[in-house]
Amino acid sequence: MIEIFLRSVFIDNMVFAYFLGMCSYLAVSKNVKTAFGLGLAVCFVLTVTVPVNYLIDKYLLREGALTWLSDRFAATDLSFLSLIIFIAVIAGIVQLLEMVFERYLPALNMALGIFLPLIAVNCAILGGSLFMQERNFPTVVHSLAYAIGSGIGWLLAITAFAAIRERLKYAKIPPKLQGNGIAYIITGLLGMGFMCFLGM
């Protein structure tokens, strides 16, 4: 379990190994504080959606998953529906979380605020569910460990990147490379750094 956790934080890091959630990663990393807020939101939503989708996948969608209802369904395979169900679950949960926060946790709502709705279309979230499906975790707790791990990995990546980007103002960069160009190259270099964890 700890292995799954550490692996998803460092080795299979969402940003550096699979480029998931790059769009918001590049757009919301202008300063550390907002980057950290978005990172927390992603981490949180991943932790909720991945186990839920795991249960749905295991007990509704996979081939033979419906046997708990009746033996007649042993050959039913609904996995072609998984994409549409996953995205609907994610959009629904994000909407739900937003309403719960608004009502009971206004402070957290202020902090995550604008990021929550954006997250429904963040590829890191859907990617988390799809990788979970591909890896066939034995129990729901394993998938939870995976979700928390990848969330923290994402948080780590965006915070580190935002901190570097704040310092970039004082660096001398070729004028045509400024902005997006250098942002990609820095992410690449960070990714190379993270590759050192491969032997762990």
Next chain:
Amino acid sequence: MKKYLGPLSKDNPILVQTLGVCSALAVTAQLKPAVVMAFSVTVVCACSNFIISLIRNTIPPRIRIIVQLLVVSFFVIMVDLLLQSFVYDVSKMLSVFVGLIITNCIIMGRLEAFALSHKPLPSLMDGVMNGLGYGLVLVVVAFFRELLGSGTLWNHQVVPDSWYAAGYLNNGLMILPPMALILIGVIIWAKNRVTER
């Protein structure tokens, strides 16, 4: 006509608007999956732009995101099933990234920015051009990564054996993820040199 050509260079979705980067980088270690991916995105983008534009006046604005997601995921499932039945090996290589077309920001971005406010045919055109602009970058990145990383193109060896005999080595780093990011950075640099003279 001219306004549709923007996505190919001036308004390129990946290089200028930084949309859809997620899937763009992961599938470019070889040319073949990159071309298949570019094709799939173009089809999904064009079709969903067309459909959303057709029903744009009947969608209630509050739930438009969900409607868009459903339309897009319908086409993505179609593409996924087609890939699995006709090019199974590539479909295995792309793994989750076909599914991730759903959350590709290019598609959602075009739906929001164009299809909701334009007629069906221009929307179709816009979807095709944005898909092609995305594909163009994919193919360029994949070309260099496969050529320098494995010495092959489309799985055919192009670096002659005599070079290897003379001590030429493939750059293994090219196949690893970080190099894709650095290559895109360099392409943006080159593109800015050309367009912003």
